[in-house]
Amino acid sequence: MRIVCDSNFSERDLMSALSDVGRDFFGLAGLSQMSYRVVRFYLNRGEAVLKCRMDSAEKLRATTTLLTHVAGQPAAAFVVRSSGTIKALTKATGHQ
Amino acid sequence: MKTFADINVKPPIKEYPIQEQMAKMAGQMGLHVVGLRFPSGVASSEIESSKKIFRSRGLDVAVGIDIFPNNRKQLLTQLGALRNKFEIVRVICSDTRIAEVASRDNRVDLISLEHQRSFRSKLSALGNCKSALELEISRLIAPSLKARSESLKALCEEIILAERCNVDTVISSGATNAITLRAPRDMASVFTFLGMPKDVSLKAVSNTPLEIIKANRDRLSGKSAGCGVRLVRLKPQ
Numbered sequence: 001m002r003i004v005c006d007s008n009f010s011e012r013d014l015m016s017a018l019s020d021v022g023r024d025f026f027g028l029a030g031l032s033q034m035s036y037r038v039v040r041f042y043l044n045r046g047e048a049v050l051k052c053r054m055d056s057a058e059k060l061r062a063t064t065t066l067l068t069h070v071a072g073q074p075a076a077a078f079v080v081r082s083s084g085t086i087k088a089l090t091k092a093t094g095h096q
Numbered sequence: 097m098k099t100f101a102d103i104n105v106k107p108p109i110k111e112y113p114i115q116e117q118m119a120k121m122a123g124q125m126g127l128h129v130v131g132l133r134f135p136s137g138v139a140s141s142e143i144e145s146s147k148k149i150f151r152s153r154g155l156d157v158a159v160g161i162d163i164f165p166n167n168r169k170q171l172l173t174q175l176g177a178l179r180n181k182f183e184i185v186r187v188i189c190s191d192t193r194i195a196e197v198a199s200r201d202n203r204v205d206l207i208s209l210e211h212q213r214s215f216r217s218k219l220s221a222l223g224n225c226k227s228a229l230e231l232e233i234s235r236l237i238a239p240s241l242k243a244r245s246e247s248l249k250a251l252c253e254e255i256i257l258a259e260r261c262n263v264d265t266v267i268s269s270g271a272t273n274a275i276t277l278r279a280p281r282d283m284a285s286v287f288t289f290l291g292m293p294k295d296v297s298l299k300a301v302s303n304t305p306l307e308i309i310k311a312n313r314d315r316l317s318g319k320s321a322g323c324g325v326r327l328v329r330l331k332p333q
Contacts, residue, residue, distance in 0.1 A: 004121065004275065024241065025289075058285045065282035068237050068275075078125050078279035 001064055003046045005075035011041040013071035014048060022063045034059050039086065049086065057082055098298070100280035101305040103131025103160060103184055103206075104232060104268030107146045109138060115146055117274040119153040125279040129156045129306060131184050131268070136161055136174065158309045160184025160205075168197050179203045183312045186230060195221035202322070205308050206230040206266060215253055222261040228304060229258050233283050234270030248290070255291045265292070266308070267300040 003014065015038060022031040036052035052060045067077045083089040102122070107115045122130050130150050134143060143159055150157045161182045165171035171187065171194055179185060186206040189195035195212060198204045204227040212218050222229065231254060235247040258265050267287055271277040280301035287297040314320035321327050 002124070024244070058288060061282050061285040062289050065233065065278050065286050066237060068239075074275050076121075076275045076277065078282055 001048055001050060001077050001079050003048065003067075003070060003075055003077045005046070005070050005073050007071065007073045008043065009071040009073070009075075010043075011038050011048070014038060014041070017067055017070045017075070018063055021066045021068075022059075025063060025066055026059060030059065034063070036060050047080070049089065051086075054084070098302050099128045099306060100126055100302050101129035101131065101309070102127050102269050102271075102277070102280060102283075102301070103129070103158065103266060103305045103309070104133050104186075104230065104270045105130050105277070106133050106270065106272045107149075108272060109134075109142055112145070112149065114273055115149045118271065118277060119150045119155065121274045121277050122150070122155060123153045125277065127155065127280060129158065129309065131158045131160050131305065131309070133160045133162055133184070133186070136163060136178065158183040158313075160186060163187050164190065165194055165198075166190065168193060171197060171201075175201065175203045180316065183309055183316065187227075189221065192217040192220060196223075199223075199225035199227055202226055205312065208232070209254055210235065210250070215257075218253060218257050219261075222257050222263050225261060225263045228264040228266045228308065229254060230266045230268060231255070231287065231300070232268055232270035233278050233286060234272075234276055236286065237276065251287075252290050255287065259292075259296075264304050265296065265300045266305050267297065268305075 019031060022034060034052050034056040036050050038048050039051045040049040050060060061079050064077045064079055067075060069075055081089055081092050083092060107118060132146055147157045159182055161178055163174045165174055184205050186208060187198040187204050188208045189198055190211050195209060198207050199221050207227050208230050209218050209221060231251060235251065236244060238244050238247060267283050269276065269278045284297040284301050288294050319327060
């Protein structure tokens with residue numbers, strides 16, 4: 001996913017923002033079912049690779065869409081690509 | 097590969113750096129067609145410069161207008177004056193009576209029921225609806241939690257009614273800057289969780305808006321005389 005935000009933020013800020021939105025939209029039960037985590041984080045590119053359960057991929061996509069703030073700053077995020085493996089993902093996006 | 101469209105992008109007038117950012121981000125998000133939406137009364141030079149900015153990023157641009165009529169007469173007058181100038185016409189219905197008239201008028205492409213509070217008034221508006229219902233994601237990214245929960249409830253109702261009344265839906269961002277733009281597949285996934293079937297939600301960000309634009313472009317270019325009527329010129333013998 002790519003995150004557009006005017007100020008710098010950390011991996012922890014991103015996780016916290018996603019869990020806030022996920023809890024608001026799907027509730028605590030829905031959030032825990034997603035069981036997502038940040039696998040790779042590239043601050044310079046504003047990109048992150050997230051891993052989640054396969055049946056929760058759409059749920060995570062919806063959570064990403066509703067993200068409006070990261071670290072208290074206005075932000076937007078969108079899914080660049082989703083894939084079953086990290087290898088296929090890096091190949092498709094052309095990033096290492 | 098699917099062609100995606102967001103037909104409700106509201107570029108801020110004369111704010112060219114913001115428009116540049118929006119155009120760049122729209123391209124990155126995988127949009128192919130962007131519908132620039134302006135309020136009535138915007139100078140045509142401003143519309144042209146916004147179109148140019150978005151086209152420079154390789155996007156297909158359609159221009160639309162939002163109409164906010166206060167009564168039936170105003171609605172009909174505005175439709176008569178503006179229909180042949182824009183590719184997309186949306187009516188934002190302030191009351192049930194206007195919603196009923198707008199939904200049955202062939203000149204209206206999209207209606208918005210954002211200001212309709214009751215389920216019954218929405219039902220009467222969508223009962224014999226010929227235009228598509230527009231659902232904006234910007235309603236869900238409102239700043240306060242209360243406003244968001246109210247919008248969530250209203251959008252769920254609109255999804256149920258659109259399905260019950262067989263009304264086409266269009267999902268759009270309603271973005272006013274780069275931060276409020278959203279990717280088409282992502283928007284579709286939100287509406288899937290609100291109760292819309294997945295194929296319908298994907299159609300609402302691709303086929304349905306593209307069909308509206310195509311039909312209106314044909315009409316504006318003189319290729320079509322109306323719904324289902326195509327003009328064919330024959331060479332004299």
